[in-house]
Amino acid sequence: MSQFTLTINGEKKEVDAVDDMPLLWVLRDLLGMKGTKFGCGQALCGACTVHLDGTAVRSCSIPISEVGDGQITTIEGLSENGDHPVQQAWVEHIVPQCGYCQSGQIMNAAALLKANPSPSDEEIEAGMAGNLCRCGTYNRIKEAIKSASQAQ
């Protein structure tokens, strides 16, 4: 067990954890931040996507010991009032069905747009290919990303 100081959504958080505990379980179990979801544990589905220094990463596959002093952003901290352009576009297009994968989809989409503010259809598809949605909301996700892109 070691003590770690993480910066999550702009706040310093101290946790005691084993070195190999994935960031996902640190967030969910140790810090009670349940917005980030567990889907596969192998970085295959994207449900656990958060931002590390502004880049989308799969928190299920990043051990806490590798986070260092990186800035972590989770769905809870993407915007203060749930009004990030991506979140607004998700509401406008009524994207979610069950909703479980959508935290990860939104975090991935926000990072995608930050890196590429006007992505083409193909760039959206490639950029979102790591995020699975079993309900099949892909087309609304794509439309919402385009709306958010224009709203930025």
Next chain:
Amino acid sequence: MLPNIPFLKNKNREDQSKVFVPSRRDFLKIGSLATGGFLLGVNFQCSGPKGETITFAPNVYLSINSDNEVTIIAHRSEMGTGIRTSLPQIVADELGADWSTVKIVQAEGDEEKYGNQNTDGSFSVRMFYEPMRKAGATGRHMLISAAAAKWGVDASECDTENGMVVHAGSSKKIQFGELVESLKDAPMPAEGDIKLRDASSFKLIGTDVPIYDVKDITRGKAVFGADVDLPNMKIAVVKRTPVIGAKVISYNDEKALAVPGVVQVVKIEGSGFPPGLDKALEGVAVIAENTWAAIKGREALEVEWDLGENQSYNSAQQLTEMVQSTTKNGKVRRERGDFNSASRAASKVIERTYEAPFYAHATIEPPAAIAHVKEDGSCEVWAPTQHPQWARGAVAGALGIDVSQVKINVTLLGGGFGRKSKPDFVVEAATLSKAAKAPVRVQWTREDDLHFDFFHSHSAQRIKASLDSSGNLTGWNHHTVFPAIGSTSSKEELHPSDGEMGLGCVDFPFDVPNIRIESHESTGNTRVGWLRSVSNIHHAFAMHSMMDEIAEARGKDPIENALELLGEDRDITFQSEMVGGDYGNYGEKIEDFPWNTGRMKNVIREVASKSNWTANKEAGKIMGFAAHKSFLTYVACVVVLEKDSTGKISIPEVFYAVDCGVAVNTDRIRSQFEGGSQFATSLATTSAITFENGQVQQNNFDTYQIIRMPASPKKIHVNIIESQIKPTGVGEPPVPPFIPALANAMYRMNGERIYKLPFKV
């Protein structure tokens, strides 16, 4: 308790109606028991910290308080269909509520109070459209009576809108909340006095009402199964039987207990074989302070297994045997005319074999449940369950307590598709909480989910079609074989049940003079369950792939062929041709929900028109067609394919036409079809579960693949037929026709017929 399980056994109609459509009569009985009125009425109660807020609750689904808050109970589970919005939307529309202020509260599992809560079989809207309307209309009736009395006007001159009673002859209006106190001693109206709104005055039904939870979901605040936190809660991860039916001989927990955070190792007594639908599997659980410790502890756990009778089970070998069996005479399930004579007299017989694999549900939320067995022996559960009553009964049974001591709180479900009907994971949580003397969350990993699912069965089918010298289709002989859902509970269930046969097999709707439909025996060697649209998945693939070949053999366009062979507009009743069983009709009486060829032809014509089928075909566009009724909803589908200069094939467009009767939430109907086409694309092109030595060979999303955005169908056009016929569900019906429509399009692309799922696009 009665497990409300469709498809489980061969049942006669009466049994099935009790089990599968539990039932307007029961619903009314519940109401009259409690109130003497028509719905359970809690006529009046006070609440609030100081007792100053007064609440009027005309029935269990609806309450209105003196602060003008309208609360509607969602008693069905939300797994992505939008039902948590659509049913309250019906109540609110009849009531005349201001939707923007309506609060929705999820019901706990309580069948006596709420009626059937088994969210399955696409039957929530079908079963509850009318009760929800009456629930809202009762409230409206009583509010109008109170306002009319207050104003001294006739009730017939009043209506409700936007949370107010309004008087047509004057500018009088009054908010619902102001009437609550005057309803204090109001009698419950008799059922006959309740008038439902005319459809022309609907403001919410038939519109795109956004789902209630959309903002919470986009902010990460929506609460799913694993998101509930309780003080002192432990987390359990279970090492389950590697082969279904295996038993633990011994285990060594020394290394597991040495993992930091692991607190306890507990054996779970499993159900053996057959495994049952509602029992925990044999296993050894590692209970820890956090999920990661539990996962690591399980890795360190050493278990010696007696692998039991399924240790040499190989699904590829069974499928080969199943294919072989279809060449023999089977058990006849439906017969019309004499297929063998037709076949002998035919100038051409087309005979084809179709195969489909096992599928896993692979909800992105793996099963998880939280249980707290308290000191008094009672148990409280929080779980993403499609069937809270079954979970309640199963937990009570496992703990040896009365169902009244079990409380089931239903969270949102991160996908269900039939998997989360089964309460095995809830039973695990309850069993482990009892052992740990603490609240326990049992957490399944993705590997657990894929290894220990209740799978959609693999299947073999053989269809023979006979044509005479004039090109008339004279005979249809369909053989089907697949491990039945019943095999999960009984080794004697070797044939598909009547329920399963009624899902796209015996309900062959085309007007052919000689029909013989047969099933064959196969054994269950794993846990078989039901997956979105159930046996329709493989049956529709075979039926409509064959219909496409028949069209070609007849020199007809596939749509023209289907319209012609459906015959005259009429209601089909299959029952007189059933052999040794009943036609299920999804548990509904055929006179209430007939199989109407006219409605099917209508959706076919609609999809032909919207896809511009004839002109596009002449222009060389690659398209495939299929139309299939399932869960009493009529669906026609056209899939468009394109090949780019590199030879890569994509699905740029899909056209659906759907007749589901009254359309309640049009946005959610479209979303079910949009998603259903993606779900079906996975079944058709990427997913398969296989067994070797009794063990599932796929572990995670690298080997059990579901469709990702780049290969997903692009534009999904959904044309909803306007109708005032009583509504039917849309959760499952998008899936079955898509797969053969895609396969038929692939044939037009490549010139090769597809006989086996999954196939490469």
